Amino acid sequence: MQVHPQLQQLRDELRARFPERQDVIDGALATILCGEHVLLVGPPGTAKSGLIRAIARAFGAVLFERLLTRTSIPEELLGPMSLHALDKGHFTHVTTGMIPEAHFVLMDQIFAAGSPVINLLIRLLDERVFLNDGAPVPVPLVSLFGATSELPENGTQEHLFDRFLLRFELDYLQRPSSLRTVLAAPEPTAATMLGMEALSAMQEAIPNVKLTEETLDAAVVLRDAMKEEGLVASDRRWKKSLRLVQAAAFLAGEAQTCPEDLTTLVDVLWHHPRERERVARIVGRLVNPVAFQAGEILEDGREAAAKAHALKPQHRRAYLAQAARALLILRAQVEMLVRLSGSASRRARAIIDDAVAELNELHAELARDVHANQGLKVLK
The missing domain is CATH 1.10.8 (Helicase, Ruva Protein; domain 3)
Known part of the structure; x- marks a missing residue:
C-alpha cells in the first residue's frame, strides 16, 4: 500500500523540528488516522502543545485549546448559554469557536478539571456528541489530546484516563544538539499541508x-x-x-x-x-526482538554519553576518562547495529537506521565537545 507521500513528508518534517519525539510523532499520526485520542504526560515546557499545534496546522484543522482548572465549567468548552434561547426556556449553547466546531482538541492539565467537565469530555470521546438543550448534537472531533503533569487521583479521572488509547511520557530534551536545535529554530511548524479531505481519505483506507x-x-x-x-x-x-x-x-x-x-x-x-x-x-x-535489541543498544549509548556529560562541570580528569570510554562504546555500538541490520526485516532496519544515526550524532557531539573544550585528540 502506498502511504500518502505528503504524510511521510509531514512525518519527516515533524521529526526534524521536534527532536527526541519520534515515537510521539508516529503515535500521534497513527492515532489521528484511526480517530483515537492521545495523552501526553510530562512537565510544562516539553513541546506537548507545540507539536499538536503543528499537526493541526498541517491538516488545516480547527484546533480548540483550553487550560483546565478545578473551577472550569462546561460552558468554557461548549460556549455560553444563549440568552435569547433562555428567554424561551431553552438551554442552548453558543458554540462559535468552541469544542463543537473543532477537529482537534488540546486540553492542558486535563485531570485538574472537576466531574462536570470530565463527564462532558468522556461523552465527547466516546460518542462524538454533546447535549444541547437536552438533544445530542454530533461534533466533527477527530482526536483529543490531553496534556498533564499529574496522573489521575480518583475514579472519575480514571474513567477519562482509560479513554486515551495512546499515552506518552515526555521529559526535557537530553541531548545538547537537540536543545541547540530547539533554541535556534523559530516557532516549530510544518511546511507540508495535507488538508482535512486528505485526512478523511487516509482514515477510510485504514480498514482496508x-x-x-x-x-x-x-x-x-x-x-x-x-x-x-x-x-x-x-x-x-x-x-x-x-x-x-x-x-x-x-x-x-x-x-x-x-x-x-x-x-x-x-x-x-x-x-x-x-x-x-x-x-x-x-x-x-x-x-520485534531485533528492533528491541537495537533499542537496548541505543539506550546503552545514550547512557554512556549522558554519564560523560554529567561529569564535565565537576571533574576534568574523570570527564576525559569517561568521554574516552563513551566514544569507544558508541563506535562499537554502531558496528553492532550494522551487523544486526543484516538479519532484520525492512521495518526493523528502518528502526536500526534511526538508532545508528543517533549514535553517530552522539559520538560526533561528544568528540567535538572534548576537542573544543579539553584539547583531546578526536577519534574519527
Missing part, C-alpha cells in the same frame, strides 16, 4: 489494511504474557488497539499488518509510567 492471522495470534500471545506479569488491559482496549496496529502498518506503507506492528502497543498497555519499561521488554521480546 489487512489484519493478518499472524498478527492476531501474536496479539493473543502478547496479552497472555502481559497477564503473567500482572499487566492487565481491558478487552475494549485490546479491541481498539488493533485499529491502531492497522494505522501503524499504513504509515509503514504496508497493505497488511505483521507482528512487528504490535510494537506500537508499548504506549497503549501501560497504566502508570513506571510500567512502561516492563511493557516494552515484553512487547519487544515477543513481537
Whole structure:
C-alpha cells in the first residue's frame, strides 16, 4: 500500500523540528488516522502543545485549546448559554469557536478539571456528541489530546484516563544538539499541508489494511504474557488497539499488518509510567526482538554519553576518562547495529537506521565537545 507521500513528508518534517519525539510523532499520526485520542504526560515546557499545534496546522484543522482548572465549567468548552434561547426556556449553547466546531482538541492539565467537565469530555470521546438543550448534537472531533503533569487521583479521572488509547511520557530534551536545535529554530511548524479531505481519505483506507492471522495470534500471545506479569488491559482496549496496529502498518506503507506492528502497543498497555519499561521488554521480546535489541543498544549509548556529560562541570580528569570510554562504546555500538541490520526485516532496519544515526550524532557531539573544550585528540 502506498502511504500518502505528503504524510511521510509531514512525518519527516515533524521529526526534524521536534527532536527526541519520534515515537510521539508516529503515535500521534497513527492515532489521528484511526480517530483515537492521545495523552501526553510530562512537565510544562516539553513541546506537548507545540507539536499538536503543528499537526493541526498541517491538516488545516480547527484546533480548540483550553487550560483546565478545578473551577472550569462546561460552558468554557461548549460556549455560553444563549440568552435569547433562555428567554424561551431553552438551554442552548453558543458554540462559535468552541469544542463543537473543532477537529482537534488540546486540553492542558486535563485531570485538574472537576466531574462536570470530565463527564462532558468522556461523552465527547466516546460518542462524538454533546447535549444541547437536552438533544445530542454530533461534533466533527477527530482526536483529543490531553496534556498533564499529574496522573489521575480518583475514579472519575480514571474513567477519562482509560479513554486515551495512546499515552506518552515526555521529559526535557537530553541531548545538547537537540536543545541547540530547539533554541535556534523559530516557532516549530510544518511546511507540508495535507488538508482535512486528505485526512478523511487516509482514515477510510485504514480498514482496508489487512489484519493478518499472524498478527492476531501474536496479539493473543502478547496479552497472555502481559497477564503473567500482572499487566492487565481491558478487552475494549485490546479491541481498539488493533485499529491502531492497522494505522501503524499504513504509515509503514504496508497493505497488511505483521507482528512487528504490535510494537506500537508499548504506549497503549501501560497504566502508570513506571510500567512502561516492563511493557516494552515484553512487547519487544515477543513481537520485534531485533528492533528491541537495537533499542537496548541505543539506550546503552545514550547512557554512556549522558554519564560523560554529567561529569564535565565537576571533574576534568574523570570527564576525559569517561568521554574516552563513551566514544569507544558508541563506535562499537554502531558496528553492532550494522551487523544486526543484516538479519532484520525492512521495518526493523528502518528502526536500526534511526538508532545508528543517533549514535553517530552522539559520538560526533561528544568528540567535538572534548576537542573544543579539553584539547583531546578526536577519534574519527
